[in-house]
Amino acid sequence: MPTTSENLIKIDKTDRRILEQLQQDGSLTNQELADKVGLSPSPCLRRVRAMEDAGVIVRKVTILDHKKLGLSLTAIILIGMDRHTPERFAAFEEQVAEYPEVQECYLITGQDADYMLKVVVPDMDHYHHFLLNRITRIQGVSGVHSSFVLRRVIDSTALPLGYLS
Structure with missing residues (x-):
C-alpha cells in the first residue's frame, strides 16, 4: 500500500x-x-x-564486520525477468528471500532489469556457485548483470531524519 x-x-x-x-x-x-x-x-x-x-522502530540489529568474518566479496546483481506478472515476481521474491547471501533485494525501474540484489559471499568461487546454482535456476530469470564492490564509500543503515518535522 x-x-x-x-x-x-x-x-x-x-x-x-x-x-x-x-x-x-x-x-x-x-x-x-x-x-x-x-x-x-x-x-x-x-x-x-x-x-x-506504531511500526516506526521495526527491529534492532547488530551490524557485523563482513571482512573480519571472511565475507570479502560484495556483488550488485541486476536481474531481468521473462514475464512481468505478479505471480512471477512473487515466486522470485519468495525464492531469493531464502538465500542468506542476499542482503538486499529491490524491485526497480529505470534499468534494463527488474530486480537489484546486494549479495555478500567469501570470494569469487562462492559467487560463481551462487550465481549458477541459485540465481540462474530461479524460474523466470532471463538476464543477469553482475558488478562488484571495490570499496564501501558510504555504508550506513541510518535514515535521514532531518526531513521530519
Whole structure:
C-alpha cells in the first residue's frame, strides 16, 4: 500500500533525537538513551515503546564486520525477468528471500532489469556457485548483470531524519 499523509507517523524533535541515537547504537540501555536525549527514563521508554507499537522502530540489529568474518566479496546483481506478472515476481521474491547471501533485494525501474540484489559471499568461487546454482535456476530469470564492490564509500543503515518535522 502506498504511503499517504494519512498513515504517516508524527515525530516530534524529542522522538527524532531518540531515533538518531538508536540508529547510531541500538544497544543503548533505556537509561543511557534517556541521558543522551535529555529525558527521564520513564518518558523515554514510553516514547520508544510507542514508536515500536506504531511500526516506526521495526527491529534492532547488530551490524557485523563482513571482512573480519571472511565475507570479502560484495556483488550488485541486476536481474531481468521473462514475464512481468505478479505471480512471477512473487515466486522470485519468495525464492531469493531464502538465500542468506542476499542482503538486499529491490524491485526497480529505470534499468534494463527488474530486480537489484546486494549479495555478500567469501570470494569469487562462492559467487560463481551462487550465481549458477541459485540465481540462474530461479524460474523466470532471463538476464543477469553482475558488478562488484571495490570499496564501501558510504555504508550506513541510518535514515535521514532531518526531513521530519
